[in-house]
Amino acid sequence: MADVAIAPIETVAEICESNEEKLEMAEPVKKKQKTEDDRSLIEEKLEQRLNGILCCAVCLDLPRSTVFQCTNGHLMCAGCFTHLLADARLKNEQATCPNCRCEISKSMCSRNLAVEKAVCELPAACQYCNNYLPRSTLEFHERQECSDRLTNCKYQRIGCSWCGPYHELQEHEQQCCRPQKSGAEILEALQSIDQIRDDEMKVYSNIFNLLSFEKITLNDLQLRPYRTDDFIPRVYYETSRFSALDQQWVVKGQVNDNHRDPSQSYQRTISYQLVLKSRVGSNCNLDVRFIVLKGPFGEMKVKPVIYNYEFTSDKYESDYNLLPLFTLGECNKLLASKTINCRIIMFQIQK
Ligand SMILES: [Zn+2]
Ligand SMILES: [Zn+2]
Ligand SMILES: [Zn+2]
Ligand SMILES: [Zn+2]
Missing domain, CATH: 3.30.40.10 (Zinc/RING finger domain, C3HC4 (zinc finger))
Incomplete structure:
Protein backbone atom coordinates (compact mmCIF):
# COMPACT_ATOMS: atom_id res chain seq x y z
CA MET A 1 0.00 0.00 0.00
CA ALA A 2 1.21 3.43 -0.84
CA ASP A 3 1.77 5.88 1.95
CA VAL A 4 -0.90 8.51 1.90
CA ALA A 5 -0.28 11.63 3.89
CA ILE A 6 -3.44 12.58 5.62
CA ALA A 7 -3.66 16.17 6.72
CA PRO A 8 -4.88 16.68 10.26
CA ILE A 9 -8.48 17.67 10.25
CA GLU A 10 -8.96 21.21 11.48
CA THR A 11 -12.23 22.83 12.27
CA VAL A 12 -13.17 26.06 10.55
CA ALA A 13 -12.85 27.88 13.83
CA GLU A 14 -9.31 26.60 14.24
CA ILE A 15 -8.26 27.74 10.76
CA CYS A 16 -9.68 31.22 11.33
CA GLU A 17 -7.98 31.45 14.66
CA SER A 18 -4.58 30.43 13.33
CA ASN A 19 -4.90 32.84 10.38
CA GLU A 20 -5.73 35.65 12.73
CA GLU A 21 -2.75 34.72 14.81
CA LYS A 22 -0.48 34.85 11.76
CA LEU A 23 -1.90 38.21 10.72
CA GLU A 24 -1.25 39.63 14.13
CA MET A 25 2.24 38.24 14.26
CA ALA A 26 3.28 39.44 10.82
CA GLU A 27 4.95 42.80 10.37
CA PRO A 28 2.68 44.82 8.09
CA VAL A 29 5.44 46.39 5.90
CA LYS A 30 7.18 43.13 5.25
CA LYS A 31 3.90 41.45 4.56
CA LYS A 32 3.01 44.05 1.90
CA GLN A 33 6.39 43.73 0.25
CA LYS A 34 6.02 39.99 0.13
CA THR A 35 2.64 40.11 -1.64
CA GLU A 36 3.96 42.61 -4.17
CA ASP A 37 6.90 40.34 -4.91
CA ASP A 38 4.55 37.40 -5.21
CA ARG A 39 2.32 39.28 -7.57
CA SER A 40 5.17 40.38 -9.83
CA LEU A 41 6.39 36.78 -9.86
CA ILE A 42 2.95 35.52 -10.88
CA GLU A 43 2.57 38.30 -13.45
CA GLU A 44 5.95 37.57 -14.95
CA LYS A 45 5.09 33.93 -15.24
CA LEU A 46 1.69 34.78 -16.71
CA GLU A 47 3.32 37.05 -19.29
CA GLN A 48 5.77 34.36 -20.21
CA ARG A 49 2.99 31.83 -20.44
CA LEU A 50 0.92 34.16 -22.62
CA ASN A 51 3.94 34.81 -24.86
CA GLY A 52 4.15 31.07 -25.44
CA ILE A 53 0.43 30.83 -26.20
CA LEU A 54 0.02 33.91 -28.40
CA CYS A 55 3.23 33.65 -30.43
CA CYS A 56 3.36 32.87 -34.14
CA ALA A 57 3.67 29.11 -34.79
CA VAL A 58 6.35 29.77 -37.43
CA CYS A 59 8.74 32.43 -36.11
CA LEU A 60 7.76 32.04 -32.43
CA ASP A 61 7.68 35.84 -32.03
CA LEU A 62 4.70 37.77 -30.78
CA PRO A 63 2.86 39.06 -33.88
CA ARG A 64 3.29 42.79 -34.48
CA SER A 65 0.14 43.35 -36.47
CA THR A 66 -2.40 41.08 -38.12
CA GLN A 144 7.63 60.92 -29.37
CA GLU A 145 7.93 60.16 -25.69
CA CYS A 146 11.12 58.26 -24.86
CA SER A 147 13.85 60.48 -23.47
CA ASP A 148 16.49 58.14 -24.95
CA ARG A 149 15.09 58.11 -28.49
CA LEU A 150 17.55 59.10 -31.20
CA THR A 151 17.12 62.65 -32.44
CA ASN A 152 18.86 64.90 -34.92
CA CYS A 153 20.07 68.40 -34.18
CA LYS A 154 17.80 71.14 -35.52
CA TYR A 155 20.81 72.46 -37.47
CA GLN A 156 20.95 69.21 -39.48
CA ARG A 157 19.66 71.15 -42.50
CA ILE A 158 22.77 73.28 -42.45
CA GLY A 159 25.15 70.38 -42.01
CA CYS A 160 25.23 69.29 -38.33
CA SER A 161 25.52 65.52 -38.23
CA TRP A 162 24.86 65.13 -34.50
CA CYS A 163 22.45 62.34 -33.65
CA GLY A 164 21.96 61.38 -30.01
CA PRO A 165 19.47 60.68 -27.21
CA TYR A 166 16.65 63.22 -26.88
CA HIS A 167 17.61 64.19 -23.30
CA GLU A 168 20.95 65.49 -24.58
CA LEU A 169 19.45 67.38 -27.51
CA GLN A 170 18.85 70.71 -25.76
CA GLU A 171 22.38 70.84 -24.37
CA HIS A 172 23.84 69.99 -27.78
CA GLU A 173 21.76 72.57 -29.64
CA GLN A 174 22.83 75.28 -27.20
CA GLN A 175 26.47 74.67 -27.97
CA CYS A 176 26.16 73.42 -31.56
CA CYS A 177 28.80 75.16 -33.66
CA ARG A 178 26.86 75.04 -36.93
CA PRO A 179 25.01 78.38 -36.61
CA GLN A 180 28.39 80.10 -36.16
CA LYS A 181 29.86 78.65 -39.37
CA SER A 182 30.55 80.90 -42.31
CA GLY A 183 28.10 81.28 -45.16
CA ALA A 184 30.48 79.42 -47.47
CA GLU A 185 30.62 76.36 -45.20
CA ILE A 186 26.84 76.30 -44.79
CA LEU A 187 26.40 76.67 -48.54
CA GLU A 188 28.48 73.54 -49.03
CA ALA A 189 26.20 71.56 -46.74
CA LEU A 190 23.13 72.92 -48.51
CA GLN A 191 24.54 71.90 -51.89
CA SER A 192 24.93 68.27 -50.93
CA ILE A 193 21.37 68.25 -49.57
CA ASP A 194 20.15 69.83 -52.82
CA GLN A 195 21.96 67.15 -54.80
CA ILE A 196 20.04 64.36 -53.08
CA ARG A 197 16.76 66.17 -53.66
CA ASP A 198 17.61 66.83 -57.32
CA ASP A 199 18.24 63.12 -57.91
CA GLU A 200 14.86 62.32 -56.38
CA MET A 201 13.17 64.99 -58.48
CA LYS A 202 14.78 63.79 -61.70
CA VAL A 203 12.49 60.79 -62.04
CA TYR A 204 9.42 62.99 -61.58
CA SER A 205 10.58 65.62 -64.06
CA ASN A 206 11.30 62.78 -66.51
CA ILE A 207 7.73 61.56 -66.14
CA PHE A 208 6.39 65.08 -66.66
CA ASN A 209 8.49 65.44 -69.80
CA LEU A 210 7.19 62.15 -71.10
CA LEU A 211 3.61 63.23 -70.44
CA SER A 212 3.88 65.81 -73.20
CA PHE A 213 4.77 63.16 -75.77
CA GLU A 214 2.38 62.53 -78.63
CA LYS A 215 1.79 58.83 -78.08
CA ILE A 216 1.00 57.67 -74.58
CA THR A 217 -1.00 54.64 -73.53
CA LEU A 218 -2.13 53.36 -70.19
CA ASN A 219 -3.22 49.77 -69.49
CA ASP A 220 -4.32 48.03 -66.31
CA LEU A 221 -2.86 44.55 -66.38
CA GLN A 222 -3.21 41.31 -64.50
CA LEU A 223 -0.11 39.12 -64.33
CA ARG A 224 -1.18 35.52 -63.80
CA PRO A 225 1.12 32.78 -62.49
CA TYR A 226 1.96 29.83 -64.79
CA ARG A 227 4.43 26.94 -64.64
CA THR A 228 7.07 26.07 -67.18
CA ASP A 229 7.13 22.45 -68.39
CA ASP A 230 10.82 22.03 -67.50
CA PHE A 231 12.00 19.00 -65.56
CA ILE A 232 11.94 21.25 -62.50
CA PRO A 233 8.99 23.50 -63.28
CA ARG A 234 9.37 27.19 -62.55
CA VAL A 235 6.74 29.76 -61.85
CA TYR A 236 6.44 32.65 -64.29
CA TYR A 237 3.90 35.37 -64.86
CA GLU A 238 2.16 36.57 -67.98
CA THR A 239 -0.63 38.96 -68.88
CA SER A 240 -3.12 38.42 -71.66
CA ARG A 241 -2.52 40.43 -74.85
CA PHE A 242 -3.29 44.10 -74.72
CA SER A 243 -3.26 46.93 -77.27
CA ALA A 244 -1.01 49.91 -76.84
CA LEU A 245 0.63 52.32 -79.28
CA ASP A 246 -1.34 50.63 -82.12
CA GLN A 247 0.39 47.28 -81.43
CA GLN A 248 -0.28 44.09 -79.45
CA TRP A 249 1.79 43.37 -76.36
CA VAL A 250 2.14 41.11 -73.35
CA VAL A 251 4.09 41.59 -70.14
CA LYS A 252 5.97 38.63 -68.68
CA GLY A 253 7.33 38.31 -65.16
CA GLN A 254 9.90 36.06 -63.54
CA VAL A 255 11.05 35.43 -59.98
CA ASN A 256 14.66 35.88 -58.83
CA ASP A 257 15.91 36.27 -62.41
CA ASN A 258 14.67 32.79 -63.23
CA HIS A 259 16.82 31.19 -60.54
CA ARG A 260 16.34 27.41 -60.47
CA ASP A 261 14.65 27.29 -57.10
CA PRO A 262 13.67 30.69 -55.70
CA SER A 263 11.77 29.03 -52.85
CA GLN A 264 15.19 28.27 -51.32
CA SER A 265 16.14 31.91 -51.29
CA TYR A 266 15.16 34.45 -48.68
CA GLN A 267 15.90 37.37 -51.01
CA ARG A 268 13.16 37.51 -53.62
CA THR A 269 12.64 39.79 -56.58
CA ILE A 270 10.26 39.97 -59.48
CA SER A 271 11.40 41.31 -62.83
CA TYR A 272 9.33 41.95 -65.93
CA GLN A 273 9.73 42.35 -69.65
CA LEU A 274 7.60 43.91 -72.32
CA VAL A 275 7.02 41.71 -75.39
CA LEU A 276 5.83 43.04 -78.75
CA LYS A 277 3.36 40.52 -80.18
CA SER A 278 2.38 42.27 -83.43
CA ARG A 279 4.43 41.56 -86.53
CA VAL A 280 6.05 44.77 -87.63
CA GLY A 281 7.87 45.65 -90.85
CA SER A 282 11.64 45.39 -91.05
CA ASN A 283 11.98 49.18 -91.14
CA CYS A 284 9.81 49.64 -88.08
CA ASN A 285 11.52 51.00 -85.02
CA LEU A 286 9.52 51.49 -81.84
CA ASP A 287 11.44 53.41 -79.21
CA VAL A 288 9.41 52.93 -76.05
CA ARG A 289 9.72 54.18 -72.47
CA PHE A 290 7.61 52.29 -69.94
CA ILE A 291 6.87 52.39 -66.26
CA VAL A 292 4.90 50.03 -64.02
CA LEU A 293 2.82 51.51 -61.22
CA LYS A 294 0.27 50.28 -58.73
CA GLY A 295 -3.02 49.89 -60.60
CA PRO A 296 -6.42 50.97 -59.30
CA PHE A 297 -7.10 47.38 -58.17
CA GLY A 298 -3.62 46.53 -56.94
CA GLU A 299 -1.89 47.03 -53.64
CA MET A 300 1.77 46.73 -54.55
CA LYS A 301 4.15 49.35 -53.28
CA VAL A 302 6.46 50.03 -56.19
CA LYS A 303 8.96 52.83 -56.80
CA PRO A 304 8.53 54.77 -60.04
CA VAL A 305 11.33 53.69 -62.38
CA ILE A 306 11.26 54.29 -66.13
CA TYR A 307 12.79 51.70 -68.47
CA ASN A 308 13.27 51.90 -72.19
CA TYR A 309 13.71 49.59 -75.16
CA GLU A 310 13.84 49.95 -78.92
CA PHE A 311 11.61 47.33 -80.48
CA THR A 312 12.24 46.19 -84.06
CA SER A 313 11.05 43.24 -86.14
CA ASP A 314 13.74 40.97 -84.66
CA LYS A 315 14.14 42.63 -81.26
CA TYR A 316 10.64 42.14 -79.93
CA GLU A 317 11.39 41.35 -76.26
CA SER A 318 12.72 43.97 -73.88
CA ASP A 319 15.27 43.01 -71.23
CA TYR A 320 13.97 41.82 -67.88
CA ASN A 321 13.77 44.85 -65.61
CA LEU A 322 13.45 44.77 -61.86
CA LEU A 323 10.05 45.54 -60.45
CA PRO A 324 11.38 48.02 -57.87
CA LEU A 325 9.40 47.06 -54.76
CA PHE A 326 9.94 48.84 -51.47
CA THR A 327 10.48 45.82 -49.22
CA LEU A 328 11.24 42.12 -49.34
CA GLY A 329 7.88 41.38 -47.73
CA GLU A 330 6.21 43.17 -50.62
CA CYS A 331 7.52 40.54 -53.05
CA ASN A 332 6.11 37.70 -50.93
CA LYS A 333 2.80 39.54 -50.78
CA LEU A 334 2.64 39.59 -54.60
CA LEU A 335 3.62 35.92 -54.85
CA ALA A 336 0.99 35.00 -52.26
CA SER A 337 -1.82 36.73 -54.13
CA LYS A 338 -3.73 35.11 -56.99
CA THR A 339 -2.67 37.68 -59.56
CA ILE A 340 -0.40 40.72 -59.66
CA ASN A 341 -2.40 43.76 -60.63
CA CYS A 342 -0.55 46.71 -62.04
CA ARG A 343 -0.76 49.60 -64.46
CA ILE A 344 1.73 50.09 -67.27
CA ILE A 345 2.20 53.45 -68.92
CA MET A 346 3.98 53.40 -72.27
CA PHE A 347 5.42 56.40 -74.10
CA GLN A 348 6.58 56.25 -77.69
CA ILE A 349 9.57 58.40 -78.56
CA GLN A 350 9.17 59.78 -82.06
CA LYS A 351 12.18 61.02 -83.90
ZN1 LIG B 1 -2.95 24.27 -37.95
ZN1 LIG C 1 5.78 34.67 -37.63
ZN1 LIG D 1 11.95 54.31 -24.26
ZN1 LIG E 1 24.17 70.40 -33.99
Missing part, protein backbone atom coordinates in the same frame (compact mmCIF):
# COMPACT_ATOMS: atom_id res chain seq x y z
CA VAL A 67 -2.72 37.50 -36.83
CA PHE A 68 -4.11 34.70 -38.97
CA GLN A 69 -5.25 31.27 -37.86
CA CYS A 70 -5.69 27.94 -39.64
CA THR A 71 -9.03 26.12 -39.41
CA ASN A 72 -7.69 24.34 -36.31
CA GLY A 73 -6.76 27.61 -34.61
CA HIS A 74 -2.95 27.66 -35.02
CA LEU A 75 -1.68 31.22 -35.10
CA MET A 76 0.59 32.80 -37.74
CA CYS A 77 1.83 36.38 -37.95
CA ALA A 78 1.06 38.23 -41.20
CA GLY A 79 4.68 38.05 -42.42
CA CYS A 80 5.00 34.30 -41.92
CA PHE A 81 1.53 33.68 -43.36
CA THR A 82 2.36 35.45 -46.65
CA HIS A 83 5.78 33.79 -46.69
CA LEU A 84 4.13 30.34 -46.48
CA LEU A 85 1.70 31.22 -49.29
CA ALA A 86 4.54 32.63 -51.43
CA ASP A 87 6.65 29.48 -50.88
CA ALA A 88 3.71 27.32 -51.88
CA ARG A 89 3.28 29.36 -55.09
CA LEU A 90 6.96 28.90 -55.97
CA LYS A 91 6.88 25.17 -55.22
CA ASN A 92 3.49 24.67 -56.88
CA GLU A 93 2.13 23.10 -53.73
CA GLN A 94 -0.90 23.69 -51.58
CA ALA A 95 0.18 25.80 -48.60
CA THR A 96 -0.29 24.01 -45.27
CA CYS A 97 -0.26 24.94 -41.61
CA PRO A 98 3.18 24.15 -40.18
CA ASN A 99 1.52 22.75 -37.04
CA CYS A 100 -1.25 20.50 -38.25
CA ARG A 101 -0.68 20.34 -42.03
CA CYS A 102 -4.24 21.41 -42.81
CA GLU A 103 -4.60 23.50 -45.98
CA ILE A 104 -4.19 27.24 -45.59
CA SER A 105 -5.08 30.06 -47.96
CA LYS A 106 -6.39 33.60 -47.73
CA SER A 107 -9.97 32.40 -47.96
CA MET A 108 -9.57 29.46 -45.58
CA CYS A 109 -7.78 31.30 -42.79
CA SER A 110 -9.33 34.00 -40.67
CA ARG A 111 -7.92 36.77 -38.55
CA ASN A 112 -7.91 36.37 -34.80
CA LEU A 113 -8.85 39.76 -33.36
CA ALA A 114 -8.79 38.57 -29.75
CA VAL A 115 -5.15 37.52 -30.10
CA GLU A 116 -4.26 40.76 -31.92
CA LYS A 117 -5.76 42.77 -29.06
CA ALA A 118 -4.26 40.59 -26.33
CA VAL A 119 -0.77 40.90 -27.87
CA CYS A 120 -1.19 44.70 -27.91
CA GLU A 121 -1.67 44.63 -24.14
CA LEU A 122 1.43 42.55 -23.46
CA PRO A 123 4.53 44.54 -22.57
CA ALA A 124 7.47 44.91 -24.90
CA ALA A 125 10.84 46.58 -24.35
CA CYS A 126 11.51 50.03 -25.81
CA GLN A 127 14.50 49.77 -28.17
CA TYR A 128 16.05 52.94 -26.69
CA CYS A 129 15.43 52.93 -22.91
CA ASN A 130 14.66 49.21 -22.45
CA ASN A 131 11.61 49.98 -20.30
CA TYR A 132 8.66 47.63 -20.69
CA LEU A 133 5.44 49.15 -22.02
CA PRO A 134 2.22 47.79 -23.50
CA ARG A 135 2.79 47.09 -27.20
CA SER A 136 -0.12 49.34 -28.14
CA THR A 137 1.70 52.39 -26.74
CA LEU A 138 5.24 51.38 -27.73
CA GLU A 139 5.30 52.99 -31.17
CA PHE A 140 4.15 56.36 -29.81
CA HIS A 141 6.62 56.10 -26.93
CA GLU A 142 9.57 55.33 -29.22
CA ARG A 143 8.59 58.06 -31.67
